Amino acid sequence: MAKVGIVLVSHSEKVANGIKEIIMEVAQEVPVATAGGTDSGEIGTSFVKIVAAIEEACTDKGAIIFYDLGSAMMNAEMAVEQFPEKNVRIAEHIAILEGTYFAAVESSMNKDVEEILSALKNSFQHSK
Amino acid sequence: MRLTVEKTINWMERMNEIIAEQKEFLTDLDQAIGDGDHGINMARGFQEVIKKLHMTNYSTVSDVLRDVAMTIMSKVGGASGPLYGTAFLKMSLALKGKEEVTLSDVAKAITEALNGLIQRGKAKPGDKTMIDVWDPVANYINELKSFDPDGIVQIAREAMEKTKDLQASKGRAAYLKERSVGHIDPGATSSYYLFLALSDVMKEGD
Known part of the structure; x- marks a missing residue:
């Protein structure tokens, strides 16, 4: 059964890959794709890399994107707009490591995108 | 005024020149309050834009601006990638299908770009962002009866200085x-x- 995919968008390739390593310990069967750093491997994010990561991780059930800093989110939004037919959503204002870990576990239990997003919200978004 | 394909390409070439000249200055500004990559990112982005524009033949201003947007989106890593990408894409969409681009078309395109920036960056005037320049320029150009290069430069410069x-x-x-x-x-x-680059190019006459 297809599981919700996870896309990791970080300003750093090492951060994205490091988080992926941590997640793979708990949820090997969940598709996880990374988009870390710019096209030339520098600090930053790449719209092109995010588009490719969505293509890699998104299943029939969809995918959730996690990002680290603000400009990563803008690039993630633009990338999502390239896939109007896919159920790709961005986890907004969720810490990337805790969020992806939590979502990977939820996804491995066959939860759908909406269920995972609302569980994330309940667990991580406390009133300010 | 009439913004032609040639003028639009000249606009981007002038922008590329200014950015190349001011690269260090932009980097200094960004090192003070950001991550220090704005000068490098913009310089690389517009160099790629010029390369792309020289490889292609264009029949409309909209097509030129679309390629500018796509190049910046794919080549610029910092926040300026999605933001300038959005601005140029919105301008391209606003001018789609237009053979002749007049002052009121340009005013509409700049307004659409501003709206795109507000939506993408979730910022408003006064947040100390690029919107603090786009907003007064869009307001000013929408009120113009004929293009006023010096007026636009003055509005943009004052708006930039106010962000200090x-x-x-x-x-x-x-x-x-x-x-x-x-x-x-x-x-x-x-x-x-x-906007300085746009004014420089429009001053050269039709």
Whole structure:
């Protein structure tokens, strides 16, 4: 059964890959794709890399994107707009490591995108 | 005024020249309140834009601006990639299908770009961002009866300078809170250069 995919968008390739390593310990069967750093491997994010990561991780059930800093989110939004037919959503204002870990576990239990997003919200978004 | 394909390409070439000249200055501004990559990112982005524009033949201004947007989106890593990408894409969409681009078309395109920036960056005027330049320029150009290059440059420059006294509430500078006061915003500065470049090109006459 297809599981919700996870896309990791970080300003750093090492951060994205490091988080992926941590997640793979708990949820090997969940598709996880990374988009870390710019096209030339520098600090930053790449719209092109995010588009490719969505293509890699998104299943029939969809995918959730996690990002680290603000400009990563803008690039993630633009990338999502390239896939109007896919159920790709961005986890907004969720810490990337805790969020992806939590979502990977939820996804491995066959939860759908909406269920995972609302569980994330309940667990991580406390009133300010 | 009439914005032609040739003028649009000249506009981007002039922008590329100014950015190349001011690369160090933009970097200095960004090192003060951001992550220090604005000069390098913009310089690389517009170099790629010029390469792309020289490889292609265009029949409409909209097509030129679309390629500018796509190149910046794919080649610029920092926040300026999605933001300038959005601005040029919105301008391209606003001018789609137009053979002749008049002053009122340009005014509409700049307004659409501003709306796109507000939506993408979730910032508003006064947040110490590029929007602080785009907003007054869009308002000014919408009221013009004929194109006024010097007036636009003046509005844009004053708007850029005003960002110095603002406290950032969006973008990387927001992390600095009150320490962001006293520095001109780098994105506002590169936006000023964009309108300066447009004015320079339009001054050369039709």
